[in-house]
Amino acid sequence: MSLKTGLQPGTIIYTGVKNKYESVEIEEFIYNKESIYNNVNIYKENINLRLNFEMNNWINIIGIHDIELIKKIGEKFSIDNLILEDVVNNGQRPKIEIRDNLIFIVLKLITSDENNEFKYEQISLILLDNVLIIFQESKTPIFNTIKNRILKDIGRLRKRGIGYLAYGILDRIIDEYFVILEELNNRCDKLEELVLLSSDKREFEEILALKKDILKLKKVIIPLKEFMVILKSNEIKEYLTEDVDIYLEDLNDHINVAFENIESLFLKGNELIQLYHTTISTGMNEIMKVLTMISTVFIPLSFLVGLYGMNFEVIPELKWEYGYFILLGLMFTIICGIGYFFKKKKWW
Template identity: 75%
Template sequence: MKLKTGLQPGTLIYTGSKNEYETIELEEIIYNKENIYHKLNFYKNELNLNTNFEMNNWINISGIHNVELIKKIGQYFNIDSLILEDILSNNQRPKIEIRDNLIYIVLKLIIPIENKLFKYEQISLILLDNTLIIFQESKNSIFNTIKNRLLKDIGKLRKKGVSYLTYGILDRIIDDYFIILDSLNNRSDDLEETILLSADKQEFEKILALKKDIFKFKKSVTPLKEMIIILRSNEIKECFQENIDIFLEDLHDHINVILEGVESIFFKGNELIQLYHTTVSTGMNEVMKVLTMISTIFIPLSFLAGLYGMNFEVIPELKWEYGYFILLFIMFLTICVMGYFFKKKKWW
């Protein structure tokens, strides 16, 4: 955000960390019930789009770090500068904006990677009359299944327009949220079992790492509450070129499940910290109890040892032939009696 401080609204600056010389992939899928055309190329200096406004167009742009390309896309499709600015600002919160000629949707694309980690990227969708444009920060395979269904004419995609395609894209993104939610729940359950067995500093660090991931995930999906309201409004239904109410209701249900799951895992993260402190306190109490019992046992023994360690000249027992062994026996008997007493009281 510091890059944009003091600049007027609509100033196009990419706020991410991509190298400006990295290649940008432009993929076009033009289709209807009977025909489909698929084109894949890399952007250099010219924007060569084969848009056919008589058919459905899906344009997928992988890489948004080239400001000139975004400007050209904006000019070609008459997209206002404020939306282009949001596309280039990769820290946007999820939202839906409705304009006279388009619908703009921005979400967080959460991609599972190795070691139970996730990569967060921004994804922007612009829905025009019969054209869907997707802006991704980097190339990934998340939409490969949808592309295959289009190319091989599987399911309803080819028979319906870009409104249904938009639903399919959103549904695919939300599906990955379930994977993330399940992963966080599994990590939480594993940590809970481990903490109940033994709580150490390493487990506490894992709890903090989990809390950090939960908070980041919650921050990315909480704005979906506002999206639900807009998705169910008549205003957005009028913007779609076809009736997809039943599919929007399905998307609404999925988002509600995600939001409920996020709240649940968030509270569970807090409970893990409480469980850790409780386990540590319980362990410390056990240690203190053992030490207290040992100290209690040695109090009479110390008294006896101190009594016969005094420097009086006349202590009759010191001259007994078996006085030493009698004292040891008394000490042993004291330990046994106190041990039995602790056992009977269930203190030990």
């Protein structure tokens, strides 16, 4: 049963694994094209933020299980409880909400470990005037490249506003989808080769596991079509500014490609199941074919054996001196004749 069942709307309760992280880390970037301030601290009781609303402020919070911290962030930036409730509910569907004073975005970050198992983590973004707050469930190196570009003043990040940073974060998350899509596609191709070589229960279990992974990823990617429609609307241009329109178009292209790839993978998964069943059926047909051929060969032989095994006192052939050898020759001739017939019909 869900932890939120029966609770009133706006109840802030973490739905993930509690006490998973020893501490909550708050990293702060305050920057513009001239200067940069970066600080990392472990949250205990007080939020020590060095905000400067004349510059860009990126607050990265790692660990969302601490409800008291989430409430304090809400009070400090006037974020209502309905949004905070979604921040700590790690089962949220990817979405974007526009409020009077902020934009709230939820996406799923998907990464692959050394065992090729996928980890789904919720990333929440709250975009206010010159402030971007990001909530992560755990510490991940995925944003390290963006942090390095800010610290070392590489590229456009330091020269542009907070909307461009939000775009960079979204683009980095969606880029990771293509890594997962490629891994799933490689698994599809490998399984197809294995099924064609030999179809057993293990391959079928791997196909079902692959199908499950594809469906889970599809649930993440499908909502992004609606997500981009809202993200490109005029209502949020005051937050993102019009100079990021071209980058949002690029982001939209990436989402469309990801959408097409997941649809293609979904079809390949279905075709893989059909291929498995077809291969199994073909193997069974081959077995039945061999058994039928064996039965066909032995039917006339069984007839002859049964004929001369009858308990009649008068069977003329039983008195022949060479009757036994003649019967063996007849049986051999029948076998050769049936074999020739099968070969001519290309059944064998």
